[in-house]
Amino acid sequence: xxxxxRIDITAExxxxxxxxxxxxxxxxxxxxxxxxxxxxxxxxxxxxxxxxDLGHTVLGLExxxxxxxxxxxxxxxxAC
Amino acid sequence: MxxxxxxxxxxRQLLLRDVGERxxxxxxAVLVELALPDEVAAAAAAYLRAxxxxxxxxxxxxxxxxxxPPLLEAAPQRRLHVVAAPTVPERAxxxxxxxxxxxxxxxxxxxxxxxxxxxxxRGLGPPDVGAAVQTGSLVALLVQRRALGxxxxxxxxxxSEGGAISTLAARPCPHRPPAVPEAVLRALLIHLASALxxxxxxxLVGRDDDVRLVPVENAxxxxxxxxPEAFPRTARTAFSLDPRAWLGLLREVDRTGERVLAIAHSxxxxxxxxxxxxxxxxxxxxxxxxxxxxHLVVAFSGGRxxxxxxxxxxxxxxxEMDCPLPSGS
Numbered sequence: 373x374x375x376x377x378r379i380d381i382t383a384e385x386x387x388x389x390x391x392x393x394x395x396x397x398x399x400x401x402x403x404x405x406x407x408x409x410x411x412x413x414x415x416x417x418x419x420x421x422x423x424x425d426l427g428h429t430v431l432g433l434e435x436x437x438x439x440x441x442x443x444x445x446x447x448x449x450x451a452c
Numbered sequence: 453m454x455x456x457x458x459x460x461x462x463x464r465q466l467l468l469r470d471v472g473e474r475x476x477x478x479x480x481a482v483l484v485e486l487a488l489p490d491e492v493a494a495a496a497a498a499y500l501r502a503x504x505x506x507x508x509x510x511x512x513x514x515x516x517x518x519x520x521p522p523l524l525e526a527a528p529q530r531r532l533h534v535v536a537a538p539t540v541p542e543r544a545x546x547x548x549x550x551x552x553x554x555x556x557x558x559x560x561x562x563x564x565x566x567x568x569x570x571x572x573x574r575g576l577g578p579p580d581v582g583a584a585v586q587t588g589s590l591v592a593l594l595v596q597r598r599a600l601g602x603x604x605x606x607x608x609x610x611x612s613e614g615g616a617i618s619t620l621a622a623r624p625c626p627h628r629p630p631a632v633p634e635a636v637l638r639a640l641l642i643h644l645a646s647a648l649x650x651x652x653x654x655x656l657v658g659r660d661d662d663v664r665l666v667p668v669e670n671a672x673x674x675x676x677x678x679x680p681e682a683f684p685r686t687a688r689t690a691f692s693l694d695p696r697a698w699l700g701l702l703r704e705v706d707r708t709g710e711r712v713l714a715i716a717h718s719x720x721x722x723x724x725x726x727x728x729x730x731x732x733x734x735x736x737x738x739x740x741x742x743x744x745x746x747h748l749v750v751a752f753s754g755g756r757x758x759x760x761x762x763x764x765x766x767x768x769x770x771x772e773m774d775c776p777l778p779s780g781s
Binding site: 387388390391394395398399426 | 472
């Protein structure tokens with residue numbers, strides 16, 4: 373699946389990990405897909421969960437060869 | 453779109469569901485003008501600025517909170533005026549006052565009724581500076597709710613001496629007629645037409661925006677036949693809600709949580725004026741029998757509805773205003 377937007381939050385720490393993700397989702401049209409590159413236990417646990425809490429859909433989560441993770445989110449509306 | 457410094461600065465509130473980037477931009481698009489005692493204004497200004505909303509002081513104050521920023525990042529799209537009771541200037545959006553030791557705040561939106569705001573503020577004293585920080589925080593809360601589009605047309609908060617915060621219920625607005633959906637108006641016209649050549653009557657009940665029609669029989673003919681002295685008018689020139697139906701309806705709305713919004717009746721002779729007889733019936737001793745309930749008069753001419761007018765009780769008299777009828781009715 374080709375995402376509509378990509379962000380890399382591997383250099384961020386909480387709460388900026390989800391702040392970046394939330395803003396990127398808000399900038400997408402409803403139904404748009406966001407790819408989030410992340411690493412570390414905290415964002416791996418919190419970013420998908422926080423996105424779900426706001427009503428968005430987690431489409432996939434996979435570990436890449438370099439040890440980072442690729443999270444795919446679909447923006448649902450209207451709540452952000 | 454927020455700048456990187458703005459994202460860093462407002463990160464915590466960007467996480468809130470009701471804020472986000474668009475909400476933060478809305479907070480930044482408001483300029484708040486405070487005309488409050490310095491102690492309350494300073495607290496409100498601190499909370500508002502921390503949330504990204506700029507503040508100007510209207511009071512003649514040289515206190516630090518009242519500084520005027522030399523240049524705003526962008527021209528404000530909205531100005532919200534916060535004033536101290538008991539004055540309520542025409543443009544006031546938030547009024548801060550006190551009542552028996554409580555801080556009382558009312559907030560009014562563009563679609564809110566200014567007369568209701570005046571009613572809420574009536575009798576309040578100026579803000580008590582003893583609870584300035586808490587009162588200032590509530591000013592900020594009401595302004596932010598307004599900026600974010602979360603606020604009701606009119607809403608109020610009270611802060612007790614012990615620090616407890618409670619919401620103040622805005623009573624149903626008596627200054628504006630209820631918003632009646634076109635389908636309900638059409639059903640009303642059909643019902644009233646069915647009573648011709650007599651006057652017809654009905655009740656509109658509802659909850660929030662959900663309004664429904666309750667057709668009621670005009671019992672005037674029965675009353676007149678039974679006791680023409682007490683009821684000299686016939687159903688051609690008067691109406692009387694059937695008492696059994698009326699009592700049953702009152703019990704029903706009590707059970708469902710609805711309200712009686714309006715009593716409608718027709719004038720088969722073509723006039724929409726809320727007549728002297730109508731006024732005497734609705735407010736026999738100069739006080740409305742049904743406070744907060746509007747009256748709707750639909751005038752018929754040649755068997756067809758011609759026009760309609762609302763009559764609303766306000767400050768000792770009935771105010772009349774047009775009620776647009778659906779096209780083709």
